[in-house]
Amino acid sequence: MKRKVLLSLISNLAISAIAIWPRPQTMTVGSKALKISSSFDITLSGISNVPQDLLDAISQTKSAIKNDKLERLVVGRGAADATIKAGAKELGKLVVSLEGVKGNVRGISEEAVDAIENRIEEYTLDIPADGSAATLKAKSTLGLYRGLTTFQQLWYFWDGTTYTVQAPVHISDSPKYPYRGLMLDTARNYFPVQDIKRTLDAMSLVKMNAFHWHVVDSQSFPLQVPGFMELAEKGAYSSSAVYTQQDVKDIVSYAAARGIDVIAEIDTPGHTTVIGNAYPQHIACNGKRPWANYANEPPAGQLRLASPATVNFTASLIDAASSLFPSKFFSTGGDEVNQRCYNEDPETQQSLKTSGKTLEQALDGFVRATHDALHKRGKTAAVWQEMALEHQIGLRNDTVVFVWISSDDAKAVAKKGFRFVHAASDYFYLDCGAGEWIGDNGGANSWCDPFKTWQKSYSFDPTANLTQAEAKLVLGGQHLLWTEQSGPQNLDSIVWPRAASSAELFWSGPGGNVSEALPRLHDVGFRLNQRGVGAIHLQPLYCALRPGVCDLTA
Amino acid sequence: MKRKVLLSLISNLAISAIAIWPRPQTMTVGSKALKISSSFDITLSGISNVPQDLLDAISQTKSAIKNDKLERLVVGRGAADATIKAGAKELGKLVVSLEGVKGNVRGISEEAVDAIENRIEEYTLDIPADGSAATLKAKSTLGLYRGLTTFQQLWYFWDGTTYTVQAPVHISDSPKYPYRGLMLDTARNYFPVQDIKRTLDAMSLVKMNAFHWHVVDSQSFPLQVPGFMELAEKGAYSSSAVYTQQDVKDIVSYAAARGIDVIAEIDTPGHTTVIGNAYPQHIACNGKRPWANYANEPPAGQLRLASPATVNFTASLIDAASSLFPSKFFSTGGDEVNQRCYNEDPETQQSLKTSGKTLEQALDGFVRATHDALHKRGKTAAVWQEMALEHQIGLRNDTVVFVWISSDDAKAVAKKGFRFVHAASDYFYLDCGAGEWIGDNGGANSWCDPFKTWQKSYSFDPTANLTQAEAKLVLGGQHLLWTEQSGPQNLDSIVWPRAASSAELFWSGPGGNVSEALPRLHDVGFRLNQRGVGAIHLQPLYCALRPGVCDLTA
Known part of the structure; x- marks a missing residue:
């Protein structure tokens, strides 16, 4: 009996940890599942003369979502999510737009090397749970790039499906230091x-x-x-x-x-x-x-x-x-x-x-x-x-x-x-x-x-x-x-x-807080592994699958 | 001027360090170059019913000599050896034989898992500088395996040639601990x-x-x-x-x-x-x-x-x-x-x-x-x-x-x-x-x-x-x-x-002595790299190419 209680506690802990790294400034998440549609696309809205590096970033984001195939770090991995996934809606589209940019749109590459005080990295990301289009907005292509990166970290893979279990998601984010x-x-x-x-x-x-x-x-x-x-x-x-x-x-x-x-x-x-x-x-x-x-x-x-x-x-x-x-x-x-x-x-x-x-x-x-x-x-x-x-x-x-x-x-x-x-x-x-x-x-x-x-x-x-x-x-x-x-x-x-x-x-x-951060840091490491970066394991996989259980005081 | 003296000193140091690891119990080396012939082969002498694993070990040794392509760890790498290589003889053959083994020959695999007190790992290896056949002798196939491993560590590659600069080589070897x-x-x-x-x-x-x-x-x-x-x-x-x-x-x-x-x-x-x-x-x-x-x-x-x-x-x-x-x-x-x-x-x-x-x-x-x-x-x-x-x-x-x-x-x-x-x-x-x-x-x-x-x-x-x-x-x-x-x-x-x-x-x-050992340990690491093992660098390459120069007292 004791063991069952323990596992259920762990499971709850894990579900509450959305694994975006670094932690956004403000974020609200729900508890509904949402799947990536097989026809999922990222489209641009209202941007003229789209810079090539933004197109490339969008293309890379679509590839990452398709190829990361990261399994959730919970006991049973994605198998644990079968029930919640059953009624999930499908996300078909992410609409990307720039706000307040007039005239020529500068590329990510140009903005990234601009004077440090001139760079704008903030963005907002909204992902409804009902399958309607997600939106990413920023005041710069650099901000869009940061938002696309966050978007990539939301998804897990199991049994042919790419999904999240925490829709809807609203994020408003910007860096503390430049x-x-x-x-x-x-x-x-x-x-x-x-x-x-x-x-x-x-x-x-x-x-x-x-x-x-x-x-x-x-x-x-x-x-x-x-x-x-x-x-x-x-x-x-x-x-x-x-x-x-x-x-x-x-x-x-x-x-x-x-x-x-x-x-x-x-x-x-x-x-x-x-x-x-x-x-x-x-x-x-x-x-x-x-x-x-x-x-x-x-x-x-x-x-x-x-x-x-x-x-x-x-x-x-x-x-x-x-x-x-x-x-x-x-x-x-x-x-x-x-x-x-x-x-x-x-x-x-x-x-x-x-x-x-x-x-x-x-x-x-x-x-x-x-x-x-x-x-x-x-x-x-x-x-x-x-x-x-x-x-x-x-x-x-x-x-x-x-x-x-x-x-x-x-x-x-x-x-x-x-x-x-x-x-x-x-x-x-x-x-x-x-x-x-x-x-x-x-x-x-x-x-x-x-x-x-x-x-x-x-x-x-x-x-x-x-x-x-x-x-x-x-x-x-x-x-x-x-x-x-x-x-x-x-x-x-x-x-x-x-x-x-x-x-x-x-x-x-x-x-x-290190205990809050560790499960997300495991996630970062395993996602890097999926992308061919040899990030190491910080703990036994036993611990990575059970947030908190390998803390000193656990 | 000072720099030239220094480089020549370093070069001498490097040449004196043959990079076999572990260090054989007794070893004498010369200072002549010897190349591996393009028709180089390893042959067995007087062994009946040759175990398959010994044949495999010989085949692996030939592959290693061909594929390691390890450059000598000296300033200028193999280019430094051009002069000495000019008049080098070619080694055409290594003859492998068992001594004192009567009847059925046990394979390496059988000997390796025998009771620890029964294993025989000793071997002798002779490599003349004049191009005549090298010989490897042991009392067991396990000993032959150790000798083949030593033989693999003798060779370097530069500009299409696999060679040593320290022929003739005589090694008589056995482990201190089983x-x-x-x-x-x-x-x-x-x-x-x-x-x-x-x-x-x-x-x-x-x-x-x-x-x-x-x-x-x-x-x-x-x-x-x-x-x-x-x-x-x-x-x-x-x-x-x-x-x-x-x-x-x-x-x-x-x-x-x-x-x-x-x-x-x-x-x-x-x-x-x-x-x-x-x-x-x-x-x-x-x-x-x-x-x-x-x-x-x-x-x-x-x-x-x-x-x-x-x-x-x-x-x-x-x-x-x-x-x-x-x-x-x-x-x-x-x-x-x-x-x-x-x-x-x-x-x-x-x-x-x-x-x-x-x-x-x-x-x-x-x-x-x-x-x-x-x-x-x-x-x-x-x-x-x-x-x-x-x-x-x-x-x-x-x-x-x-x-x-x-x-x-x-x-x-x-x-x-x-x-x-x-x-x-x-x-x-x-x-x-x-x-x-x-x-x-x-x-x-x-x-x-x-x-x-x-x-x-x-x-x-x-x-x-x-x-x-x-x-x-x-x-x-x-x-x-x-x-x-x-x-x-x-x-x-x-x-x-x-x-x-x-x-x-x-x-x-x-x-x-760690100062004597370090150049050979670098060699082991770089040879492992050539074989796809991610051994790390223990020092800047600058130091690896100049034995002793990065010692504390240098």
Whole structure:
């Protein structure tokens, strides 16, 4: 008897959890079943000159609804829904329309890469239970894209039928923060274009909108930059481990069509050893050992920031690299500058002597030059936190700062008045907890132990310790994957579904409850699996089918 | 200039590291190149009635040499070898022969599942540099299989040529310990047969010989046991998440042909909740909550060990399950028995009252019954350490014990005179360090934090604190994957190449140097990648191409 009561309780719990991720701002659902008609279609109403990427998004949505074939995560899976499905109406149509858009309709791709303050992602979605047409409305094609993504998450499959058990559905939704990102390092280890596209697909499902691409670093330079082709020729791991200009175009347009802005990074002046393969004159302490004296990881090597020739070279490189990306943001990095490297570099010391500058003054000039180059292109620089907190340099007021060392540092960045992105190692570093990767440091923990669970990042408070004015400087946040210990083999398993936790945090806002979220997060993971993304299981399937039963207090 | 010196140093280091894993007991190598001839063949000499599995192994070896196409992990990859390859001879033939085998030749599959003390894995391999035939000799087909595996690891590919740069090669090899294993839990989450086969392929490459299959647990019962078909019917996650008897045959024969014994486990009396789906009368505290009072993880439920009917049922189940596996070993588990579950179970208390036994006496009878069933089939029972250390029960002297809670417990097991397998959570648990999986225990670490690096397990000492007599009780060791947080998506990335560290430890013996081992371990990982196993990168490729350069002290 006890067991029966238990199962019925579980079943109710499950039915109350509609699995949209991130959680919409407002949502009401019913308890009626509704099936997708075999003739189901998505039509556009009142939109002239329909952008191709909106047509593509509609086509992808129809495919997803047909092909996801996700079974509901309840005991018995879809078999449990037979009774409720018996009298279900069929949904034949979703009507998509833009509100308040006059004249030329901009495509999703254009809106996704617009200045962050100009993007509109809100939408409303209505799905009646009686079989009459569902409607999706937004003020932008980007908003329509978000709504289509939500629509995709409503449906389950069993025994030939695609259905929901919670019609009618009304959703009115918009993001709490405009920046919801994922950073990927493609320099420590290389990731083929297809891996990046698969990652973008997964990001778009959880409404992430920023792909922070840490494309090069000291170990390899896989990016073909116009005018600087030797960098990849001599700095990529191999001739096939390269992002050609065509690859970049492909990635950028693939991302933009999915509502994702690609914020590329050429980290400077540190993390640049490999530039010395093609331009040895620009790199100080190139490969100098012991590396631990001159860099945070091997190999040592930094741009000769005090050399006028190197400043010019770097500004030109940043200018050329930024031309590949339509984003208004471009990151010049700036983390972990090693002073001893410069102190022991005769060329740098000579340059300082000649100019009469201190190292900090030279850094100031170096950063101004690269940021000026971006400014001339109408772009805004992004930097790692040290540039704002540890150095005495003049950053433009509009500079965006990535807070990475500790979430506690957000306050100091905010005090300086910079807009910033939460990217702190104590919450959002996906690579922590896999042990030290340095070869002979056997058995040591990773520097940022322990592993950051999805619950940890999900419980983050973006405005902790901030004043109301400072809180307005929070653009959002991102998970990050540094790839010393990863490659295509474990990209999906490290990132998914864990990174979805920050996607919801920064879309829906903080304060979510992990017990409420977990069943939906399972759903995200299993849906990603259906789409070929290797999201991992967070619990035994036993638990995934029985919300709450594997809680500590259950 | 400095850079050139550095590169030449690195190059020398790399050339000195032949990448056989595990390290052979004795090996001499030269510095001449030798190519695989396009007409290369492996022939048998003096073996009558050649077993089919030996022919298959030869065929697989030829395929591997042709298809691995692994590039050497040095700067410039194979391009660096052009000069040395110029005058290389071609190897046309490997001649395989058995020594001292009279009469009927047993196949690899038969030898792999023989009693552990009867197996012979030694072999000698000679590869001249002058193009004359290479020879592989062993006293058993199992030894030949190990030698063929070594032979596969000698070759690299570049520009159309398969070659080595270290001929001549002489290897004389045998394992230090007879048990080198991997445990996989297929109950918390299910793994399709193809994932298990891929794992067996990877295991065989590093000469592991024991697949400890923790096939069922409280959460699901995916094993079809003859006479007990309801267990999988009502206890598997779905009708497709089942190992049919044909699947088991397939897995067992696939393993045996690769020199691997499959040691299956039906964990008893704990970890059995799911049995209650089909046989509720046999399970105490079935699903009782809060689960944490009655089990180490949800759901609670244990076999009613004091009930004569349950004892008979369990002995019959173990007997039937063990009949599916040719191994001489079968594990009856025995970990984490929860006393409170029995104390609060009226049926168990009634049984104890009726029989006049204490709970420990009932456990003794329960274990005797299952072990007697195995003994009657000529099999030896294996158990988790609690059965030997925490309970007052009479185990047969030949019982094999898995030491899992702590490596420190090996001493106590040895003192009791039992043979044992090192499987300690502090060295060999692959699932540690990924955070707590219990739903509402946000941000907590895994119970066995931190992550166990390959360096940690590689540095294990199998006979620490043991007398010489006790040291003889060490059968070997194994890595283990409990799958609360894994499934097919992250099986390879969690296990490989990390688990290769214990494979070498227990084949080659302890005392290996991590800096020497790392380049070879990279090689194993990349070779596994070539074979479709998703082994992860342990370092940036930059480091993998430059042995030693990413050591802490470099």
